[in-house]
Amino acid sequence: MTPQSASAAPRADESCRPSPAREDRLADVGTRGELILASGRRAVLSGLRWPDEPALDANARAWLVAFRGAPLILTERGPEDRWGRRRADGIAGEAEPVDLAGGLVAAGLAYADAGEAEALCRPALRALEEAPRSAGLGLWAGGPLAATDGAALTARAGRFAVVEGRVLHVGERSARTYLDFARRGEQGLTETVQKRTWRTLSEHGLSAATLKGRLVRIRGMVEIGRGPLIDLAGVEGIEVVEGERALRR
Template sequence: MPLPRPRPRPSARAATAALAALAMASALAMVPAVRPAPAVAEPAGLSCGLAEIEPATGAGATVARATVAAVPDARTLLLADGREVLLAGLAPASADTPAGRTARAALAGLVEGRPVVLAQGTPIPDRWGRTVAWVTVAGDPPGPLRLGTLQLALLAQGHARVAARVEDEACRPALRAAERAARAANLGLWADPVYAAVPAAQPAEILKRRGRFAVVVGPVDSVRESGGTIYLNFGRRWAEGFAATIPKRIERTLAVAGLVPGRLAGRRVEVRGVVEQRGGGPRIEILRAEQLALDAPGGDAPGMHEAPERRPDRPRPPRMGP
């Protein structure tokens, strides 16, 4: 029977390598695992601030960091690199009016000559080649800009209104809150009869804004449908009173946003958009959810799903059964 062959002894070099690997493994086992830092919650009210637009997850995008060279009007910035920037989400006063000139001066005082950061939550195309963006001032901004974006600062001072189109839904509640606070305090545009919110019960005053952007506030008298259109009527005389018209095709879109037209009778709401005249009375066509809101703090959507308040002129039906 043959004897088993002896195993070869490891060389000194191999033994040294094995001992080194064992020592390294033991050392690594003693090092505590590195845990990622917890996410820091952003302060309430900064939904449109840089922290929300430019988060670590990469949602949203910074499109420029530049210095503002000039401010031609209450919604436009000219950068030192030659680009033209349009402030997203705002409806300013006309540039050739006293209110528009005051708003332009206020905007220039906040950003002219300062470095700014431009960001887009949702890329918004502009047919004239302008960059439509949310703007924050880099470094140590002036007091009003500590609210967050330039848009919030202008709204809080009453130098602009929230536009009928706001692409970034996360920004909308903060914009609305800033606008409502300025309106309640009668600041800026809201002190000017040309731009102040118009009561829905004054159709003649609303018609004076025909062809222009306006904010109309009042209780909905009734909701009616005709053909492919839903009418929010703000007066008994439908042909003469103010009405907001809603294409039937967007009813589901409004419902998803918490805006149910059929449940608005008796509710006080605000409507924004361009005033038109149809059949003698003033009209605003609602094509987007942000054009319609409850006229109450934080009233973009909360409460829309509740049952409508019963009209006092409509008696309760008699109770049936025991």
């Protein structure tokens, strides 16, 4: 079960609305996968979370550099970011076209994630994570972090992580809801969900009743409070993954 996009301001459908496709060429690859185009424009691939680890960063960049000089079909989405770049879907090559975002995700060199966008405009990218996750490739070499591994989560403080665990307790409060993955007195992940996001989750069938006891996959920035925590940025940051082959223990 993969949740749908949450509504936000600007509305998710507006941030994902594609512009007419246009042709360009890849001149170079900049920091964190920035596409430097022959036209002088710059873009970033839509729906990707670039890896933090230096070795994987280098591998992902090398994968893209292989398409330098290749013709690109770009479909831009949403407004420019603070650096004057547009999010875009990129198809490289002519004889055998390659979806750049899909190729990076399938190789385990990037996560499918909305990032700073309002929604994951290409939710199908999530399905491409299955093969590298099952094979332990790239970003998935150690598997998703366990929600009960307090030490590993603490080591990820300030960085993006994908975490898996079973929801043991759901605490609904007036301002936010807490999803606890560790027993009282043990170190483990707590996910905080702001009131507005919790309402959106309920609209997608995710509630205290449907989440408690379920195995889920969380993605977001790890922070440290009394213990490691992730504040759920939107409905796409949580997936119920009960029954996936890769998670059968």
